[in-house]
Amino acid sequence: MKKSKFERFRRFLPLYIMFLPAGIYFFINNYLPMGGLVIAFKKINFNLGIWKSPWVGLKNFEYLFKTSDAWIITRNTLFYNVLFIALNTVVCVALAILLNEIRNKMAKNLLQSILMLPYLISMVIISYLVYGFLSGESGFINNTVLKAFDMEKISWYAQEKYWPFILTFVQLWKNCGYLSIVYFSAVVGIDPTYYEAAALDGATKWQQIRHVVLPELTSVITIMVLLGVSKIFYSDFGLFYQVPMNAGALYNVTNTIDVYVYNALLSVGNISMSSAAGFYQSVVGFAVVILANWMVKRRNPDNALF
Amino acid sequence: MKKKLLTRLLCMVMAAGLLSGCGSKAADSGQGEKTPSENQGEEASEPADEEPYEVVMAYFAMGNYADAEAVSQEMSKITKEKINVTVKLMPMDVVSFVEQMTLMLSGDEKLDTLLISQNFNMSSQIAQGQLVDITELVETWCPDAVEVIGAENLEGCKVNGVLYGLPPTKEYGVEYGAVMRKDLVEKYNIDLDSIKTWEDLGDVFAVIKENEPEVYPLVSFDSATSIGEMILGSDYDLLQDKMGVVKLGDQNKTVVNLFETPEYEETLKLVREWYQSGYVYQDITTTQETGSSLMAAGKAFAWLANMKPGYAEQESKNSGVELVQVNLSEPIACTQDVAALQMGIARNCQNVEKTLAFLNLLYTDADLMNLLTNGIEGQHYVLNDQGKASLPEGVTDSGYVFNHWEIGNNFITHLWDNDVDDLWTITEEFNKSTKKSPAFGLSFDLNDVSTEVAAVNSTMSQYRMVLENGTVEPEEVLAEFRDKLKAAGIDAIIACKQQQMDARK
């Protein structure tokens, strides 16, 4: 018994060694500095050092809840995340499957490259692009499109009703290429014999997708959703701050936790308070993902994150 | 090999040296708590062959600073001879400057003196013990600087009675008003002298609006300053952050909530009226265009500004359109006008006295200051007959561009050929003519209310711009704004400021 355990260990030894470099990296990059999490609970004085600085309990967290908008901010963060996760999954899986339908290699490569294009540029640049279209005075839509139809100019940056759609669109626009590549590489990995079997059984295209492709993609989809869920309390700062140009009139639909923290600490620059925000976001994300992971695990342990 | 690495890592964790280490090392060498007596009188008895001390000076710069090292060497020649110090300039662009200061001041990196500012987290740096108290040291080591800056002005830089840095000499005050396109002013015979109040401006805008449909009568200087802010600044000392303000001329020094004052309401009404009459650039809150680029494109007629001597000339140069200036307030001096930028001493500094002696030289040594602000003569600038500097012939992109207003005594440096003659004399006159705010000479320490400050900051970023630029109807929105400020705890901030104000009286 003992020997067989040792044998097993020896057999797998190469695998442990393979893991080691990254394991050490994570240790240095993440675990070693993790003691710094205490910063969130301290009033830092660098002359005393981080450890010896006095504890202040949860004081550094207070500002996160001090505003009467705390509810709106939390709601926005959660709402957009859930929406984005759901929408991205549906759209990008569909795109991946469609991409796989295209037989012409040149066309397929070209379309793929185009889809990836937005992923290559930063949100700051995207915010200029959006501005180029939506700016009230010089924007393309107001200046050319609406003019052509003899319609009134719209002050896009002053009307919050448009922004849930604009933000969702921009987000999808930027990320769908990336995500569909993830799903696409899973689709091309599917064993062709499965389709042949299904085709022999007289399955229609739709049936093939439902009964062959989707089940094969389940584990990738599950992981991508779980990874998304773990960031449920984070928001893309660039998307919610830069793209709407931090316009005050839009705050009800653009203010998320990251935007709030940025605005709140802009001139304060307190490292304890900013670590408190990060800690809060991580803890909530962690709790949610543990729950989600547990639910996945009950159905199929192989698809779970850990 | 791997084992060794792992052992080393484990040792590092076990020693727990990581986080406490950086702090304790600094504490051991005792910076920040150095007493002046320790090293007093050292200067005289210093042996001549002692290793020179290297002063590392960090500040933000814009434009090209590729030749900073060469300039450092030239500066070192002077400082080595005078105080046995060498200089290493560490200019950074703005974004990395703020980030780098947070980081460098957390560790033990070599850094002696840095630009500090309420805009760049100075209050956190103080609370976190990252700056050295120089209240008493300056008397001994920077007597010249103290004299040049002026005791009253220096007093204003103190936070809770403690001095952390030395401000540069520059204009110590502002006058509020507007700049307008000269050609249009002349075309429509606008009598600038008849403009006495902010309301009067409306009539001027009406003329432009009617006759020049392509031109917006009023734009903002940039998207970070609002129209209302400029109007209110002529009535109130905004105390740097607009949270709790003091009315100019209020000798009781009562800190009040700006957003609850009748003046605030009136200003919002006026600006809203302008906006609705189409006087104001419609995209004002989100535009990516600066006032000068709109001016250059012929789309703007005026913007409101807090001005200093030579402002209209300077902005004419920037936009390429000739501008005239209308003053609507007398020159006002608030604490911020003096204390906005200072050179402070970092806790990392190994020799506070030498560093202060170096800073002192920046207020007296014209050659040194000219090197710092203008670069090396012949390479980065040449002097013309009137003693003004210009780029050497054939040079379009100088390897050393610096902005002479951040550091040291600017009044001893060369003017540039496009500066107004006697700029420094005019500026000094201006400084003497300013009317001091009742709250002048007090920098606040808001660390006890940092929770409230954070929440109020966020609320202000939501409402201020839209209200103060007139893009929303103030009636409802203002009430909402006020409620949220209350909830965010603005009263606690006001109380905190009042307390510090009273303590000083």
Add this chain to the structure above:
Amino acid sequence: MIKSRKMEVFAYIVIGLIGISIILPFLLLLMSSFTDEISITRNGYSFFPKEFSLNAYAYLGKSSATIVRAYLVSIFVTVVGTVWGLVMTVLCAYPLSRRELPGRKVMNFYVFFTMLFNGGLVPTYLTYTQYFHIKNTIWALLVPNILVQAYNVMLAKTFFQTSIPVEVLEAARVDGARETTIFGKVVLPLAKPIFATLGLFISVTYWNDWTNGLIYLTDSKLFSLQNLLNRMTSNIQFLSSTSLGGNVTAADLPSQTVRMAIAIIGVVPMLAAYPFFQKYFVKGIALGAVKG
């Protein structure tokens, strides 16, 4: 997959439309980088600029030496970082994908946990600068935070699980192959699409990263392209949004059109490198076919 003609036409239409919605904004970006600055302010953004101008590129041309240097730094960092990061990510992910490996759950959690928690900016900075002295070295652009990312490890792990059939591994094992042999002879050849996908993601991360430069570099000689572009952009932004005053002339600094030009020169190299990765997507498909 058994393809159907109808489905293919549908695919062309859908993806084509999406493609157009992506191309159009880029076209606007490109055109506005060639538009005269004042013309944008006056006439607005347009696909057919009234006043064509190369000023934005001329402005960038003034600092061409710096830009070329930054290009070289970026290319070096991206190539080295991608290879290095890819190797470490794959080596880390493969063991995690092996269901029978003892301790797998703990290792999995160890990796995942880093996705959510780390020490934060200051402690990480202190670790890297005080113990590893990477400040102002090229390592600063390669190592911190982006070399191996838990996110990519999780992705790679899932790919291994789905695209390498357990039966293949079992068969190799029954034949008496060692773990190293299985990995080298069976897994690696099957994993090319995984490498391509991950390599693409990692290289984009390296190419677009500017935070490491911001945090660990004060010496501008080592600036990557993104650092340089970021610096140019932020200087304009700061200038146009500060009233600290002074004698800075806005005319000296670029503005709207230059930002567009900056975006263009930042994207082009990545776009050029893209077909390289694509080659392996195709190979993956071919392999799948052989397998069947």
